[in-house]
Amino acid sequence: MKVRRPFNVVRPIADQMVQHFAAQGLVCEVGGSLRRRCKTVGDLDIVVRCADLQSIALPDWVMFHRQGEQVAQGGMLMADGSELNVDVWAATEAQWGAFLWYITGSKVLNIVMRRKAQERGLKLSQFGLFRDGVQVDDGTERGVAAALGMDWIEPVNRNWGVVEEPLRSFTVPSSSGEGFYSVNETERGWVCNCPHHTFRRVECKHIRSVKQDDLERCG
């Protein structure tokens, strides 16, 4: 099972990574669900503006099991004993804009953008937007969007086609005693599959009961 963690758990680790690279005078940016500010985060992806990762110092609190020029993959042990996957990527100044789109996602948005490029006789990859092998974007994220004839999309609005994976899932008996409802804590809050919540989008008694149990457990 792929572990997802609350944004607030991964955020300080990402900040620490950014500071590590900034201290070497390097520009870097986090990607993936963290940059899209999802409530849960899978892996930690970070891109550093440089030509070769082997020419810079990687954080020694991450255990890297693969260390190449373009990507270093590793993990770090979390307080709960699980491992957070960490991928560090290198992108040059010219590749920067396209790489940010690529590393931020979502995957569906990346596919949509690549199709858009094709329709215009262009080729979009993580290395840039090209026409017949000649780069047409200016190396900035906004420049890639402009060259594609797209409006700018804030990272927080790039969750195209992202299926919400519940942070936690609960089963609550219906009050009639017949059957159960499924209550999930998701990236956008609590949802329940009972008619009351499904059709009226209000906090139903099933959600309230799960939250109440939560308070008592933590209290």
Ligand SMILES: [Zn+2]
């Ligand atoms: Zn309900």
